[in-house]
Amino acid sequence: MDLPTPKLALVGAGIISPPAGQLAPNDSRIPRVLSLDAHGHILNWMHWQDAVCLYVRGAVSWTLGEPCMTVHGGRNRLTGEQSMVELHPIVAARGHANFRSHLPSPALTNPALFARDKQLCLYCGKEYSKHILTRDHVHPISQGGRDTWENVVSSCFRCNSKKGGRTPQQANMPLLAIPYRPSWVEHLILSNRNILADQMAFLKQHLPKHPRGEIYAIQ
Structure with missing residues (x-):
């Protein structure tokens, strides 16, 4: 009923x-x-x-x-x-x-990631809609990085493309915050x-x- x-x-x-x-x-x-x-x-x-x-x-x-x-x-x-x-x-x-x-570890999804990072690109610091943001691996997968909360940040498409398969240090693109696993x-x-x-x-x-x-x- x-x-x-x-x-x-x-x-x-x-x-x-x-x-x-x-x-x-x-x-x-x-x-x-x-x-x-x-x-x-x-x-x-x-x-x-x-x-x-x-x-x-x-x-x-x-x-x-x-x-x-x-x-x-x-x-x-x-x-x-x-x-x-x-x-x-x-x-x-x-x-x-x-x-x-x-109390499982929260699932790593793009909406949850973008919410954690307050809809900001953690490279340029600008706010974007969820349709513009992407998931960037701080330590690239191609260099042995993992798809975990501690290794991903929200990034606009432009910054993600600019960084490419490099680390922030290699790309001279410092992060504005340290990625973390939410409780x-x-x-x-x-x-x-x-x-x-x-x-x-x-x-x-x-x-x-x-x-x-x-x-x-x-x-």
């Missing part, structure tokens, strides 16, 4: 309210729920429909934050009362998941453009203590 389309209640959400009326179920403006296990370990982003299933099954252990979304269901044939579920921005499910198995929490922040205030505050508590990937200089 299809679940009804939610109506958003942006309580303390810190985002722009969408136009009045119903939203499509996959509308990007619909916030996602931050999923935890019962012990508070961060798992992943969860679609609102999956969150509703946890509430209906009584599988929610505890929640954080004020309700951010109200989902209206069907009506009782006898009373005419409409069912309603209020979703919280952070939901912990009952049971205990294997913590390590749910799982950093990955979650980078992968969601619609993070609610309560979610961001919670995630920031689990970030690495020392900031990484800072741009040293913009030429």
Whole structure:
């Protein structure tokens, strides 16, 4: 059975309210729920429909934050009362998941890479759309480099072509930041453009203590 389309209640959400009326179920403006296990370990982003299933099954252990979304269901044939579920921005499910198995190293994809590097070419320092950026191997594959987070940066097509199969030192093209492997929490922040205030505050508590990937200089 299809679940009804939610109506958003942006309580303390810190985002722009969408136009009045119903939203499509996959509308990007619909916030996602931050999923935890019962012990508070961060798992992943969860679609609102999956969150509703946890509430209906009584599988929610505890929640954080004020309700951010109200989902209206069907009506009782006898009373005419409409069912309603209020979703919280952070939901912990009952049971205990294997913590390590749910915190994998983020997959190295171009969208994730470009997000890590803030849509900047790390050679010229200019900002580009994801359609213009490319993945550059700092230590070229042709010279034994590997396709890993620590060896790739975002690069515009012009800088990538100019650098070619050389290292930054060989091409006299210094990097503006040191490439790094994002933590799982950093990955979650980078992968969601619609993070609610309560979610961001919670995630920031689990970030690495020392900031990484800072741009040293913009030429």
